[in-house]
Amino acid sequence: MQDETQKSLFMNWLDEHGSSVMKVARAYTLTSEESQDLAQEILLQAWQSLPKFEHKSSVATWFYRVALQTAMNWKRKDKPRRARQKPLLEVQTLVTEGCDSAEQAQQRDTVERLYQAIHQLPKADTALVLLYLDELSYREMADVLGISESNVGVKLNRAKKALNELMKGGSHGS
Template identity: 80%
Template sequence: MLNDDEKSLFLNWLDENGATVIKVARAYTLTSEECQDLAQEILLQAWQSLPNFERKAAPATWFYRVALQTAMNWNRKDKPRRSRQQPLLEVQAIATDCVDSAEQAQHRDTVEQLYKAINQLPKTDAALVLLYLDELSYREMAEVLGISENNVGVKLNRAKKVLNELMKGQSHEP
């Protein structure tokens, strides 16, 4: 059972890193239902892992690592079911009261296309791209993923090239 300090720490982390959880979950899933399921799993794993946090890494780094490891494990375990499932077309309502609703819709479409492309990357590359999109330094990315900074640079450049191809609509075999 967690003590009050650990509970407070967890709630602070959740406030600071809640968007990260959703971002990671979204990159590893196809539907909003799966995204919510994975986000819940990430939070559960973080909660259960909190007593093992040794404070050797920054809390945000540790939280990100738990999120990415949980997402990769969840993805691997759930892959057989999802390989037989087709994602449903998700319709998002466009705000009618905004003048820039067409621009917002285009932005939403670009973001959706980006997440679909990220979902096609090998999962370690997807994790690296998410860290990059969160503007973490190479040092921070290396710490989260447990690889060298040089390896981060090499892998990130390769992932960006593949992502660029995917965004242009070209297929890529990992």
Template identity: 75%
Template sequence: MLDDDQKSLFMAWLQEHSSAVMKVARAYTLTSEECQDLAQEILLQAWQSLAKFERKSAPATWFYRVALQTAMNWQRKDKPRRSLQKPLLEVQIISDSNFGIQQVQQQEVVDQLYKAISQLPKGDAALVLLYLDEMSYREMSEVLGISESNVGVKLNRAKKALNDLMKGTNDEH
């Protein structure tokens, strides 16, 4: 593939799949700064891996696979440092004119969900993210390299664990 072709393909895919990159990055990080760092790492890995894309799977599947593998590797390599460092305070400035009470509450639920997802084992977190992105079991199996039936079993377990974590999070407030 020529460099111009690669660049235009990458930019098109980035436009289509940037929300998936951010979802994955957010689920595997503690702070917004780490999220941005991981998102950049995912994009770098996707760019470097583009030449190896063999078109055996859908672009969305390939992009998710790169994002999840990068996030899992990043989390593993970065774990020693992160185990010593927890965010002191996540500050979000919310303008009353931009957000209503309902929107603030929805954002709190989303934040709780991502916090709970980050507490799941990495494979379960990956499954939940794919599920939230409304991928089929077949697509999930392609991204993760497991059978469709295994996706179903693991996803049910992950949903139960996530539900338990969400209940625990809500009990704290």
């Protein structure tokens, strides 16, 4: 693939599917700086993997697969330093029309608690929850994760139960 063609294709795909990169990066990191670093690493891996893309899956599935693999490797390699990190205190502002500041504060708190709970899940469950939150079908989730659709249903049900417990204040071993 010629460099200019590859660059053009990559930029188009990034416009269409770039939000998945940030969602994955946010879910696997604790600070906004870490999130940006991981997003850059994901984009680098995607760029380097582009010549090997064989069109056997959709572009969205491919982007998710690269993002999740990179994030999981990042999390594993970076564990010692992350153990010393403080959780993200700022929450991305939700744009909500018609809500007063008390409702917005409650929404921000809920989103922050959700991300804290997601951080406590095993990494495979984290990936599944992200795909679910991005409203992918079971088939698409199965393609990204390389498991069967029925396995997606079973694992997703377990992950939802674990998240529910974590949101209530329980703990979940990872």
